[in-house]
């Protein structure tokens with residue numbers, strides 16, 4: 001399409017259908033592929049798709065209209081997706097006036113791009129911009145347009161297995177004497193890491209220095225990105241944040257010899273005080289370098305698992321105390337035991353990589369920085385429960401992770417770590433990568449399974465639980481990315497070692513994510529039990545604005561708001577629950593004293609109404625009514641009537657919703673009302 005000619009919709013649809021012929025549950029993938037090629041899903045194509053898949057037109061129409069990302073009209077020349085979720089709101093997203101971007105720009109809201117530590121974030125034609133200012137967005141749009149403006153489809157196309165060789169990654173003269181690391185992580189790229197890598201390679205060439213530029217993952221110190229590291233005899237030395245224009249000066253100052261900079265990376269207090277277990281390799285290696293993965297302990301867990309019977313693997317994981325890191329904190333070993341004990345000709349492992357919570361990005365960092373660990377964890381899960389096939393359901397908002405995972409699956413398969421004969425063991429396990437299409441509720445496990453089957457993401461009634469009857473009606477071990485990625489270390493180092501970390505019933509480590517209005521946003525992997533104050537002050541360095549903390553939301557959009565007086569709570573599942581909070585996926589979003597908590601309460605209800613799957617009345621209708629009640633409350637219309645009404649409504653949502661989407665939305669709403677009454681004009 002480089003000649004600018006519009007592709008023929010009929011031909012595109014036929015090609016896409018042919019590429020997915022015979023694939024079970026492929027409807028959503030087909031619609032995504034059509035939109036990638038054309039920029040939208042033409043309504044006229046729906047009968048053809050329905051016919052080819054033996055579905056009704058209503059089925060196909062229902063799916064197209066369920067997912068926020070799918071559109072049925074052509075977009076403008078550019079598509080800008082602006083993050084409107086909590087962490088970006090805390091970082092000033094509301095000040096971005098979308099209309100200023102111009103008439104030929106389609107602006108769509110999006111709820112988290114996994115770049116919450118350096119927000120506000122936006123995607124411009126599939127490229128992440130963070131922090132997003134009007135100037136940076138306009139510049140990005142302008143720079144893309146000057147390249148001749150390919151069709152929308154061209155700009156959005158993502159190819160599985162593409163090895164990101166377009167990323168500047170210099171392997172200059174043989175026997176290089178210096179290795180320089182520049183992250184390929186999306187948050188680092190959004191802040192210019194590619195240009196920095198190119199500038200370093202050019203500077204090395206100009207000076208005749210033998211330099212190897214390695215594109216590693218992010219160390220998780222996102223406020224320092226792009227963080228450049230140089231290998232020296234005393235370990236890696238860090239420089240950051242580095243702009244392309246800084247490179248010549250830094251090289252003059254001895255960058256290639258490790259002089260200047262921030263000092264040894266491992267001694268930076270943010271990193272030095274962490275307990276990196278699941279994220280031990282993230283930021284150390286090129287995420288797609290199999291040799292580096294093995295050299296840093298990769299595959300040891302899988303090899304240990306291959307020597308055990310399935311029940312022994314399950315026992316080890318159970319003894320480790322590992323609980324699901326996706327939010328519900330259910331013991332992983334118990335879930336796996338159910339799948340193992342349910343007889344079936346086919347079982348599955350499904351990885352939940354939907355990571356929809358605002359303020360969370362640990363899944364993204366892991367998938368982009370160390371994808372083989374996830375694949376290793378999935379393979380171990382497969383051996384444990386007797387599954388030969390795995391699926392990763394990845395949110396569409398993570399294009400970099402999609403490319404990296406696709407390449408990692410290809411590489412692992414080619415090297416015999418996945419496939420019919422895993423490591424020559426005679427046992428099979430392979431992984432398929434699938435994408436969502438913009439739906440928060442599809443992170444809920446049964447909605448995810450519906451979506452993976454190509455349907456609307458409607459929550460299923462339980463029982464049966466997915467462990468017994470999951471994907472395509474088969475027993476399915478469904479886990480979050482970080483849960484699965486924690487398993488290789490448990491198998492390699494033993495359940496007791498893992499259990500020794502943490503407190504009470506919260507064993508091991510959690511990758512906390514600091515975001516919103518925080519000075520040093522990033523990922524902190526620590527054993528459970530440090531306090532929220534410790535995390536925000538000692539790691540996060542307080543607010544970015546320098547103003548006092550007013551509220552903190554822990555555990556994503558369904559988590560309660562905590563006040564500055566509650567920051568001494570320990571970060572473990574039980575301690576947070578005891579004060580009405582939830583740890584969820586470990587996201588911590590900080591707000592300073594300029595936040596309007598009535599606005600945040602309204603947002604929580606509105607988010608629920610936008611993302612509700614619609615299956616049950618308390619959530620579908622309740623959230624819409626909830627927005628109206630909060631509006632009346634804030635306008636001061638008879639608060640003595642509205643407040644009890646809001647409480648009644650929340651009570652119904654809590655107790656009568658089918659899933660936690662409707663059931664937990666009252667947490668942020670009522671915590672805002674109860675703890676910040678002055679923002680609702682309720683203080684008498």
Ligand SMILES: Cc1cc2nc3c(=O)[nH]c(=O)nc-3n(C[C@H](O)[C@H](O)[C@H](O)COP(=O)(O)O)c2cc1C
Pocket residue numbers: 323324325326327328329330332352353354355356357440441442443444445446478479480481483484659660661
């Ligand atoms: C509305 C809603 C959204 C959710 N989103 C996610 C998500 O994005 N990622 C995730 O791993 N779990 C999410 N969950 C939790 C999953 O339903 C499920 O508990 C989890 O994936 C199981 O894996 P785990 O045991 O390893 O945590 C969500 C739950 C609800 C109710």
Ligand code: SF4
Pocket residue numbers: 441459611612613614615616617619620657658659660661662663
């Ligand atoms: S609570 Fe909301 S998201 Fe969950 S099943 Fe009911 S309508 Fe669907």
Ligand code: FES
Pocket residue numbers: 083084085086087088111112113114115116119120121357358359360
């Ligand atoms: S990127 Fe905006 S909230 Fe995560």
